[in-house]
Amino acid sequence: MILVDTSLWIDHLRDVDSRLLSLLASDLVCIHPWVIGELACGNLKNPQEILSLLNNLPSCPAANEAEVLYFIDQHQLIGRGIGYIDAHLLAASINGVQI
Known part of the structure; x- marks a missing residue:
């Protein structure tokens, strides 16, 4: 499974990404609850x-x-500019989800 991050969803919603569309059609995409939360806070x-x-x-x-x-x-991610949500997504990827 491939975990799609918030910025890619935003890009896809603005202008359809054919690669993401193909992954979705092949049932290869999974979602993280924090990505849904970030999108819910946006201007959809x-x-x-x-x-x-x-x-x-x-x-x-x-x-x-x-x-x-x-x-x-x-x-060693402290002070590297990685936000807490991205750290959650990266940690999820360690559990067998591809980002």
Whole structure:
């Protein structure tokens, strides 16, 4: 499964990304709850429809707080400009999800 990050969803919603469309058609895309949350806070044209479609995608395994903090420490991400949500997505990728 491939975890698609928020910025790619935003790009896809503005101008259809044929590669993402192909991955979606092949059932290769999963979603992280924090990506849905970020998109829900944004300015979507059809928020209920889009969020409903995203919620129908397979959910990737989310790391808990302790796992993310451990991941940040072990991969020396402190002070590198990586945000907490991205750290969650990266930690989820360690659990077998491709980003």
